[in-house]
Amino acid sequence: MSDQPRSAGSYSYGTTTYDPNTNISTTTYPSPPARQTVKFITAATIGVTLLLLSGLILTGTVIGLIIATPLLVLFSPILVPAAIVLFLAASGFLFSGGCGVAAIAALSWLYTYVSGNHPAGTDTFDYAKGLLADKARDVKERAKDYGGYAQGRIQEVTQGPY
CATH class of the missing domain: 1.20.5 (Single alpha-helices involved in coiled-coils or other helix-helix interfaces)
Known part of the structure; x- marks a missing residue:
């Protein structure tokens, strides 16, 4: 079956007609079905709506930063050290939790291996x-x-x- 030659199919989408009097060829395409038109209109509506929402959110973010910048500058001697402390505390808790999860996973794998089962790896x-x-x-x-x-x-x- 694989050694049989493949037939070349027709890949044209529209219908081309040639007028010998005017020396012009014209291609006519079939009109899209109504279902495709509805899909296109729905996708375009959703896309435009999301684009407008993203523009509004960007505008709101810029306005919020403009309003908050003086407050951030005034309170930066308090906020920067507080942010550093919060970052270090959060990263410490996350690292500790990650090590605990890794230890539990390793002990679980080891128990499964020692008990005679064959875990992955x-x-x-x-x-x-x-x-x-x-x-x-x-x-x-x-x-x-x-x-x-x-x-x-x-x-x-x-x-x-x-």
């Missing part, structure tokens, strides 16, 4: 555990080899030509 955890065991074994062997080498060098130095 178990295969990666087991693979990493195997890699660490292999590396520990390699380090132990290298330490033994280096210890034997160092012991031999110490004996050579102490039993030198003297």
